């Protein structure tokens with residue numbers, strides 16, 4: 507190998523600097539591999555910075571659950587190694603209907619009482635508002651899921667990219683669009699690179715690089731509407747908050763016997779939430795700002811126009827729990843997009859001897875990222 511060739515060759519090459527790609531880079535560098543990350547943008551601006559920052563471990567089902575538990579260990583190891591903040595406050599699930607309590611009781615039976623701590627309405631209110639006289643009034647009970655983690659989505663992936671590049675373990679090449687990858691060779695707008703192994707972590711743009719695979723796995727795009735609200739005086743809960751519609755989405759809750767009755771109850775009382783396919787939830791940034799979402803629309807090509815009517819039920823749901831003194835003050839609105847598939851939550855497969863595709867096809871990529879990376883590296 508000439509020196510020019512060796513400077514373009516690494517043990518691992520990762521396409522995409524979202525959280526899935528960066529988790530691969532982190533785990534590979536930890537194992538002493540030389541790593542190059544190739545990203546078309548200047549910095550991560552994809553799904554990994556547009557989400558709630560919720561590492562939602564306990565509600566995952568089937569194969570996703572052990573993967574999520576392993577991923578949780580990965581997040582904590584990354585936090586210890588880099589100093590990037592990962593909060594261990596769990597998830598607060600707020601129940602406002604008997605059907606929601608029934609789902610949580612079933613979840614406790616499958617996960618155990620240490621992993622699903624049922625709360626009374628008063629205990630939920632204490633967590634939400636501290637000594638404040640309003641907030642949490644609508645809660646009839648709930649649960650704390652202590653294993654769940656939270657990060658600041660705006661800063662976690664960019665900070666990880668910076669740390670990896672700064673300590674010299676990872677060559678981060680930004681502004682380089684990958685146009686083709688296979689057999690250890692990657693063509694980019696800034697030249698050709700080779701690696702013993704290539705991991706393709708391009709999220710919802712899988713169809714741009716591997717259209718046949720995307721079609722075979724029925725990968726489409728899912729577009730979500732999100733909001734950032736100003737901090738609310740007296741709202742003290744640091745944990746992400748899930749509600750009834752969340753219970754219809756995450757596998758370990760949506761598979762409960764009680765979930766069918768819950769869907770009917772929401773359909774009868776708040777059909778507007780089902781109309782926008784909501785996961786009405788929110789999380790809190792370090793400055794107290796509240797990330798509120800979300801709605802879902804699936805298509806190969808998503809409509810870029812954001813419908814004002816979609817925000818109302820999401821804001822109402824959050825305000826019903828938070829009970830701010832006045833209306834929530836909205837600071838920002840944005841659209842997030844992630845990969846989705848009706849067949850699978852994860853496309854994780856070797857497409858040739860030196861190329862693996864790792865794309866999460868559900869809204870749980872923050873949750874699974876480090877677990878997927880560990881699994882890829884264990885298979886090399």
Ligand SMILES: Cc1cc2nc3c(=O)[nH]c(=O)nc-3n(C[C@H](O)[C@H](O)[C@H](O)COP(=O)(O)OP(=O)(O)OC[C@H]3O[C@@H](n4cnc5c(N)ncnc54)[C@H](O)[C@@H]3O)c2cc1C
Pocket residue numbers: 521522523524525526527544545546547549550551552553554555556557558559560561562682683684685707708709710711714715730731732799800841842843844864865866868869870871872873874
């Ligand atoms: C609104 C919203 C809320 C969500 N909430 C949560 C949550 O709370 N918890 C959770 O677990 N998950 C959540 N998700 C899902 C999660 O954000 C995604 O599954 C995850 O971020 C996917 O990470 P990624 O690295 O695969 O994709 P991305 O972050 O989209 O990164 C892919 C990267 O690949 C780059 N790329 C693409 N094509 C090329 C190319 N040809 N050449 C070079 N670079 C390329 C892109 O520029 C991008 O930087 C949410 C998603 C959204 C949109």
